[in-house]
Amino acid sequence: MAKKIAVDPITRIEGHLRIEAQIDGGKITDAWSSSTAFRGIETILKGRDPRDAHHFVQRFCGVCTTVHSMASIRAVEDALKIQIPDNARLIRNIIMGIQNVQDHVIHFYHLHALDWVDIVSALSADPKKTAQVAQSISNWPLSSATYFKGVQDRVKAFVGTGRLGPFANAYWGHSAYKLPPEANLMAVAHYLEALEWQKDVIKIHAILGSKNPHPQTFLVGGMSIPVDPDSQNAINADKLALIGKLLKKARAFVEQVYIPDLLAVAPAYLDWGAIGGGVGNYMSFGDFPMDNSGGIDNLYFPRGIIMGKDLANVMAVDESKITEDVTRSWYEYSDGGAEKHPYVGETNPKYTGPTPPYEFLDTDGKYSWVKSPRYNGEPMEVGPLARVLVAYASGNADAKGAVDFVLGKLGVGAGALFSTLGRTAARGVDCLLLAQKTELWLQQLTQNMDRGILAVHNAEKWEPSTWPKEAQGFGYHEAPRGALGHWIRIENGAIKNYQAVVPSTWNAGPRDASGKLGPYESALIGTPVADEKQPLEILRTIHSFDPCLACAVHVLDTRGNEIIKVKAL
């Protein structure tokens, strides 16, 4: 008999996500994805200086920090037709590149790994055998039996206190865990190493942008970090060398730890290459401009759309076909319609859910603070898988090489990419490509400085007096979690309307007016659940998307009168 369960909070994600699922015969037969928090940052942006917007929207999210600043300044630059200096393009590419790399590693080890790795099992591993396993898959130096014994002792002492802290009350011993103890011990060691690594490599953000999270260095028209080989207060040879060293450190860990671990863990879970596929439509806005034309024809990751898993047909993206549907979201449109394009988007909160505390949502009505974005009326999955698939299907040589290598190692065909495992593997590919590419942008920045090219900011249109009375622009970015778009309308030097449609909005959105499920919901259908009291399998598929809910829920009409009306209800 069918049974409904709720998993709330979904942990090891950013933000507040709740999944309700109907389980019948050991499988999920229906699912509802709900975000349970809302802030309303676009309302707050109304009337403010468009040059300040990137500071505000950066606070959509502190995990994928930088990404909203990036999309925001591009939206303003698109509206005001501003060309940025080449150094600004390169610094942005380096910041975005290391953001993707660091974020993916944190996701793999700290947010996703515990879905596949049983820490308690690691206690019974043989450190010698663990060393053999580690040395057989990688040249990473930290791989001796003594080293793994030390890690195991540390974990044993920790478990021995009887207080497991963040590892308490989890699913240890669950029948869905398949790795041998040695693989588990190796993964635990790398979990701890990655914790150290992530804080080191992200210092690149501090060097180029003062701090991380929330670097303070973006500007409409460029960047605020000066470059000058003859100054101790700017990016000089010394700081370039430090960035280069950190990029090498980043790349070494990805090449020698992350990718080998991914390839070592995946064979135990190949059945997940046929689970969690979802909507089968993929969209990438593309990113990492390879020249400074300001166009989208020469992006490292190309822009494109794949419908119905058809890799033979990559189509162009037309942003005017994007809409947001609120039929099943806690909002209503003033004209009573179901969907709107972001330029004319509005978000009037209309909560119809149960009064807290509650046990279940009313999933027959509205049930989430996330809207449902659609492209030409269809739900789209975005993220590393979409980005890599579009690049792969477009014939990008780097993507093709890396994807074919991974598929070959695992002995599976391209069809396995459309799955929970495929999503997790594609994130590794994405990470590897950027870990290898980002060094190029540092070299080019160095060359520019060598030639005496020092501009980082174009101030021609800095003053609002130089702006047209009205302007509107679209800012894109491929964030770690996928296609991100910001739409801005500027009037009389101030923000008239601001809308963001972010990766986790695309992926976490609820059903739409026609009843089409969102990507999370669709991916959960058919997922096996061995023990409904320990829904580990739900976490696997949801985590494979790398949810980021604070990003997803922020949208509110900037014509704020409706808000007051709603509050008075």
Add this chain to the structure above:
Amino acid sequence: MLDPEKALQEGLVSEEILKKWEVRGVSRRDFLKFCSVMTASLALPASFMGQIAEAMEADNRPAVIWMEFQGCTGDSEAFLRANQPTAAEIILDYLSVDYHETIMAAAGHQAEEAKHATMEKYKGKYIAIVEGSIPMAEGGIYCTVAGDSALNIARKVCGNAAATLAVGSCASYGGIPAAMPNPTGAVSVAEAVPGITVLNLPGCPLNAENLTAAIVHFLTFGRLPATDSLGRPKFAYGKRIHDNCERRSHFDAGQYAEGFGDAGHRQGWCLYKLGCKGPETFHNCPTVRYNEGTSWPIQAGHGCIGCSEPQFWDTMTPFYRRLPQVPGFGIEATADKIGLGLAAATAVAFGAHGVASALRKGDETDTKVKKED
């Protein structure tokens, strides 16, 4: 800072405690280094190292419940960048982080059970940490976790804690959700749950080193550190950024960057004309810096945005507008006059008053701010 070797020689920390930590995989040197850094962070004499070490004794790991409400996880991420000690050390060795949604393995009911177990077992003893603001509008429906409102959860968890730490500007003062027009009725923890003991650690995000220092202070002395009128510990928010700024000499000398990337900007001149809010902001960024002391906004060429001050999203914006008239001298002429030789007098006036933010509250057009001599 006291050298760990010297501390070892002088026997500031007992052999028994050092042995206990060694068993847990923390070397003597690392543990002493940690105690030494903490003693220095809290501006205590070296003789306090022993007391700090005792407070950190392994078997005494304090339980922590970390809640995120209307936040962006930026403060949790900042915590992951902590260096003295690192996040791994904090999680495994120093604290028992029993509930933290971003890192915990359990989800759903299992996660909530872990929280309730800690609340019961360590009632009145655990530390509550809150990240993000709490929405008060419409019965709290703008933020729920496990089917309950942020407000209800905060009341229960903070109400039974030994102390609550508000991490970041949202939990401390409402932050960005509370910026005008505050669509969800967002407030700080102290406003949402009156009567509890709260320490505010603002910043957007907060500096992780200030969080670890505050926790250690609490463990060492059994009480929270002394605070200013805004509930911030004086050890971290006692000084104005402007007064500790590495570029202060350029301000005094009348050397200002006029544009991003110009010669003055590249040479590290004062960012006042590019909108720096350092003169109105109290925070230890210039000395502690971020990401293991790598940098901070002014060092990287961008003015301070005043992120540790209440309502800074409203009072400090537009961010790129130079600070309005400060007492003692005219607005637009200010910086230029300094260049003409009034440096000493104006600098003193700037430092002595510092009420510009008070003047600006509720005022949209800085050019109309009345002059106050």
